[in-house]
Amino acid sequence: MKTNPSKQKVIDAASALFYQKGFHGTSVRDISEKATVNVSLISYYFKNKQGLLEHAVTNYYEVYLTTIEKILRDSEDMSSLDQLKMLIEAIIQYKQMNHQFSCFIHRELSLDSIFVREMTVTYLAKENYYISNIFFSVLSQNKKSDIDRQFLLMQLKGMLITPYVLQNEWKNHLLGEQSHNLFIKKYVKTINNWLDYMVNT
Known part of the structure; x- marks a missing residue:
């Protein structure tokens, strides 16, 4: 499907x-000026700022979920550990390639922002x-208790x-595609090392 430029x-x-x-600190006029389009065009496509956010x-x-589902389908024949590692790489890669919006969403969720949480709950x-x-x-x-597993899941998430x-913490290190790719590689390796440790202890 062709994207409207x-x-x-x-x-x-x-x-x-x-x-x-932030959402509340941004006006429709700010968006129109940055995008170099008329305010009326934003109204035409999205009605208002809330519609644009939604x-x-x-x-x-x-x-994001389509990416996860594809990875799980494509890795069905792998071991659970390899499948999880592949999934983690895909998740970090997606979030990193959409870095600014990923940061915005997670920041709003960490503040328990109602307007974002209602949209993302499903x-x-x-x-x-x-x-x-x-x-x-x-x-x-592993012979881990249910509570241990829940704590480990919380750590992974x-x-x-x-x-x-x-x-x-990272803003001065992520300048250009090459540094994003390096971050993905190193950060995924760190998580994978943690997983290997969890599995083997």
């Missing part, structure tokens, strides 16, 4: 501004289902969101 410019501008100034969040999570439930199923499958051979909640 003007519509995409608006979405990209909004993502950057929401990241920099469109952006929905699109972000639908592509998506977050599906994400949790996929990640927890494969993770518990990996731990099935924390590692998947930490770079996007604490984005200021």
Whole structure:
């Protein structure tokens, strides 16, 4: 499906501004100026700023979950551990390639923002289902208690969101595609090392 260039410019501008100034700190006029389009065009495509946010969040999570589902289908014949490692790489890669919007969403969720949480509750439930199923499958051979498994799952999920909640820790290191790719490689390796340790202890 062909993407409308003007519509995409608006979405990209909004993502950057929401990241920099937050949703409430960004006006429709700010978005129109950054995207170099008329305010009326934003109204035509999205009705208002809330409509634009809903469109952006929905699109972000639908592509994200489609990516997860594809990885799980493509890795069905692998061991649970290899499947999980492949999934983790895909998750970090997706979040990193959509870095500003990932940071915005996770920041809003960490503040328990009602307007974002209401939009993402279904998506977050599906994400949790996929990640927890494969993770518990990996731990099935370990003699860990249910509470230990829940704590370990919480640690894994924390590692998947930490770079996007604490984005200021990384902002001076992520300059250009090459540094993003290097970050993905090193960060995924760190998580994989943690997983190997969990599985073998």
